[in-house]
Amino acid sequence: RGNSIKLNEVQRTMLELINQLDGFDPRGNIKVVMATNRPDTLDPALTRPGRLDRKIEVDLPDLEGRAQIFKIHTKSMSVERDIRFELLARLCPNSTGADIRSVCTEAGMFAVRQRRKTVTEKDFLDSINKVIKGYAKFSATPKYMVYN
Structure with a gap:
């Protein structure tokens, strides 16, 4: 009902x-x-034509785009200097900007939970496993989780 x-x-x-x-x-x-x-x-x-006449597809960000999105979302965070943003981007295929923002937020939470002021690369890796890999595992729309 x-x-x-x-x-x-x-x-x-x-x-x-x-x-x-x-x-x-x-x-x-x-x-x-x-x-x-x-x-x-x-x-x-x-x-149908006459209602919505144009469809414009906005693709997911490519590898370079994802790395740049990581950099944007970490500008206001205290992160280690040697974070490999390209590695993080490679571990997040088919991720949206919002997904990457969630990864950054969760990485910050990992640091906070351990009473650290600086976010480490390991925090990001753990966050990717929790946010991105968890999403892929439990997603109701697996066809959107195709690796590029």
Whole structure:
């Protein structure tokens, strides 16, 4: 019964969204931008021409991009000087920026739990095992966990 209620709510929300999209004045200069990590679950009625006309795929960051994201998220952290960001990036294939941010946060927590002020590379490695490998193990969408 609970799933039925949730499904009805999703259907009502989808119908309202479609009604809103169909209600725009075609002469207006209105742009609608939507984003999803699960395009396979979108209702075809939503994605038909005239409603959402363009699909722009934003790929996951490549190796260099992931290394840069690690550097961005560790700028405000006290980390060891010799952290190998490329190694960390290699251990996080198909990870999003949000995934990498979670790894950095968890690495900081490893250091805090051990009453250290500096985050070590081992903290990052342990964090990757917890956050990324744990996500891959328990993910409901394993097809997104393909190594590149």
